[in-house]
Amino acid sequence: MVAVKLKVSDLNFGYNGKTILDGISLEIEKGDIVSLVGPNGAGKSTLIKCIDRILKPQRGTVYIDGNEAAQLSSKDFSKMVGYVPQSTTEVFPYTVFDIVLMGRRPHIGWRVTRNDVKIVSRTLKFMGIEEFASRYFDELSGGEKQKIAMARALAQEPEVLLLDEPTSNLDIKHQLEVMNIVKKLVWERKISAVMAMHDLNLASRFSDSIVMLKDKKVFKVGDPKSILISENIERVYGVRAEVIKDSKGMPYIMPIEPV
Amino acid sequence: MSEDEVFDAEEVYARASWKKTLFTLVLFVAVALLAVFAISMGAASLGMGESFRVVLAQFMPTEEVSTFAQVVVLQLRLPRILMAVITGISLGVAGAAMQGVLRNPLVSPYTLGLSSGAACGAAIAIVLGVGVLGPGRYIIAINAFLFSLLTMAIVYGISRMKGTSIETLILAGVAMGYLFSAVISLLKYVSGHEELREVVFWLMGGLYTSRWENVIILIPTVLILTTILMRYSWDLNAMSAGEEVASSLGINVNRVRLTCLTLATILTASVIAFTGVIGFIGLVSPHVCRLLIGSDHRYLIPCSGLIGALLLLASDTACRTMISPTEIPVGILTSFIGVPFFLYLLVRRKRRWWQ
Numbered sequence: 054m055v056a057v058k059l060k061v062s063d064l065n066f067g068y069n070g071k072t073i074l075d076g077i078s079l080e081i082e083k084g085d086i087v088s089l090v091g092p093n094g095a096g097k098s099t100l101i102k103c104i105d106r107i108l109k110p111q112r113g114t115v116y117i118d119g120n121e122a123a124q125l126s127s128k129d130f131s132k133m134v135g136y137v138p139q140s141t142t143e144v145f146p147y148t149v150f151d152i153v154l155m156g157r158r159p160h161i162g163w164r165v166t167r168n169d170v171k172i173v174s175r176t177l178k179f180m181g182i183e184e185f186a187s188r189y190f191d192e193l194s195g196g197e198k199q200k201i202a203m204a205r206a207l208a209q210e211p212e213v214l215l216l217d218e219p220t221s222n223l224d225i226k227h228q229l230e231v232m233n234i235v236k237k238l239v240w241e242r243k244i245s246a247v248m249a250m251h252d253l254n255l256a257s258r259f260s261d262s263i264v265m266l267k268d269k270k271v272f273k274v275g276d277p278k279s280i281l282i283s284e285n286i287e288r289v290y291g292v293r294a295e296v297i298k299d300s301k302g303m304p305y306i307m308p309i310e311p312v
Numbered sequence: 313m314s315e316d317e318v319f320d321a322e323e324v325y326a327r328a329s330w331k332k333t334l335f336t337l338v339l340f341v342a343v344a345l346l347a348v349f350a351i352s353m354g355a356a357s358l359g360m361g362e363s364f365r366v367v368l369a370q371f372m373p374t375e376e377v378s379t380f381a382q383v384v385v386l387q388l389r390l391p392r393i394l395m396a397v398i399t400g401i402s403l404g405v406a407g408a409a410m411q412g413v414l415r416n417p418l419v420s421p422y423t424l425g426l427s428s429g430a431a432c433g434a435a436i437a438i439v440l441g442v443g444v445l446g447p448g449r450y451i452i453a454i455n456a457f458l459f460s461l462l463t464m465a466i467v468y469g470i471s472r473m474k475g476t477s478i479e480t481l482i483l484a485g486v487a488m489g490y491l492f493s494a495v496i497s498l499l500k501y502v503s504g505h506e507e508l509r510e511v512v513f514w515l516m517g518g519l520y521t522s523r524w525e526n527v528i529i530l531i532p533t534v535l536i537l538t539t540i541l542m543r544y545s546w547d548l549n550a551m552s553a554g555e556e557v558a559s560s561l562g563i564n565v566n567r568v569r570l571t572c573l574t575l576a577t578i579l580t581a582s583v584i585a586f587t588g589v590i591g592f593i594g595l596v597s598p599h600v601c602r603l604l605i606g607s608d609h610r611y612l613i614p615c616s617g618l619i620g621a622l623l624l625l626a627s628d629t630a631c632r633t634m635i636s637p638t639e640i641p642v643g644i645l646t647s648f649i650g651v652p653f654f655l656y657l658l659v660r661r662k663r664r665w666w667q
Contacts, residue, residue: 107559131562144415145607155550158561174321186321
């Protein structure tokens with residue numbers, strides 16, 4: 054069964070007279086992991102932020118379950134869509150538990166219910182970071198911080214998870230851990246995930262669908278095998294690359310030289 | 313890390329919450345005890361027993377007390393103690409809210425130019441005799457209050473032109489502070505002997521002018537504003553993770569920022585209009601609390617207020633008793649007591665002593 058969870062239609066965004074996104078349209082199906090790829094400045098992060106209403110597009114509409122996102126109250130919208138920033142900094146000391154509890158903000162009034170505490174605790178367990186509950190955020194490593202930011206978004210209980218370059222500051226072990234969590238999450242909870250990705254090989258291994266952005270526009274959309282080919286990579290990134298198959302038959306990209 | 317550390321997150325949270333609640337209660341009791349102690353302290357040699365009899369006599373007419381004791385306790389000490397508590401709460405709460413909403417640990421009513429604005433308004437009233445709402449008994453307080461609000465309006469207006477960036481807002485505040493200081497210097501330069509003395513006193517801040525009529529206006533104002541600010545605790549918590557995260561959690565960042573800054577400004581302005589510039593409390597109280605109980609604004613806001621009350625009441629009591637019958641302006645002592653304590657906490661940085 055195919056159901057469109059999230060639809061972006063003819064979205065334009067720019068500031069100071071500079072266009073960043075130009076007529077972006079795409080559809081994301083329920084239970085899919087979609088990677089947005091493209092060179093620096095192609096608008097990957099901006100698109101993520103426009104979908105999450107962090108930035109307000111000049112034109113275009115985002116639909117969630119067929120409803121216009123802009124018509125929802127910000128609270129209702131935040132119950133449906135979670136966002137994980139590229140990196141998280143906390144100026145003030147918060148414990149890990151308190152940070153993940155912030156994800157319950159759309160659901161709670163002033164008082165925290167037992168249910169909220171349970172959800173946070175379950176999320177920490179799901180992420181395998183329960184032993185950090187009482188630790189202070191600034192004492193943790195980059196990989197741990199990324200997991201906590203993800204846990205906060207999960208505590209929102211969203212149906213769509215947006216991740217802005219979730220692996221870009223992590224070592225290879227944490228990269229794989231984070232991606233496995235995304236995969237497990239999408240599988241178990243039947244949610245959709247949209248990620249801005251730099252690493253084409255991680256995108257290849259973990260995505261159901263790849264959206265290639267070039268010059269502020271959608272260049273190509275499709276499954277990794279059909280999109281991650283030498284010709285596309287050369288045209289989008291300006292890099293000659295060799296694409297081989299990994300053991301599971303997924304494309305593996307070896308960049309050779311700029312053209 | 314203690315040995316009996318539990319890995320059950322729910323229990324960890326329950327335990328931490330209970331400890332923070334306990335900490336708040338302890339602070340509350342400490343303020344009350346200090347106030348009781350402060351009633352019996354002063355230039356006039358009235359002991360604790362006699363002071364209490366005066367207070368009791370208000371409720372039980374059978375108690376016999378001298379008129380002198382009554383005047384000292386009821387007209388001098390009590391309003392002043394209440395004023396110290398209210399002012400401390402206001403500055404502590406406003407400091408916590410401002411730091412939280414601007415995500416900056418250096419922010420205080422002082423750094424944002426509010427104190428300088430108030431001082432400038434007061435100096436204009438003192439030196440030139442000009443009041444925004446015309447002359448009258450409260451010309452200095454009203455001028456100080458309105459100038460404080462005006463400063464925030466200007467600072468916020470400037471930051472709006474640059475897309476409401478936090479950096480612009482803070483720098484605009486610092487700049488406005490300098491501008492108002494220059495105006496104050498000019499006014500001091502042209503003022504006569506008596507006025508100069510009065511301006512200097514105002515700038516040092518003090519609670520010696522505390523009167524019942526001020527206290528009665530301020531108590532409800534401070535309680536209401538603090539309660540409203542506390543209702544924004546969750547938004548402040550989320551905003552400390554950055555604007556983008558806050559916005560993705562369903563918070564209208566700009567609206568919350570404007571609301572909290574306005575409330576904190578009114579809170580600050582209404583007390584410093586009567587007390588003059590009392591620095592440091594607004595900056596240091598939130599930090600002391602964060603080092604002790606973390607940054608959750610549900611606890612931080614009330615605790616910061618109570619720490620502020622504790623600091624100011626302790627300082628003021630010392631000020632009026634140390635070299636009695638004269639006294640030291642309290643602003644001097646808050647820094648003398650507060651700075652070393654703050655530096656000590658900063659260097660030790662052992663914020664989990666209570667766990």
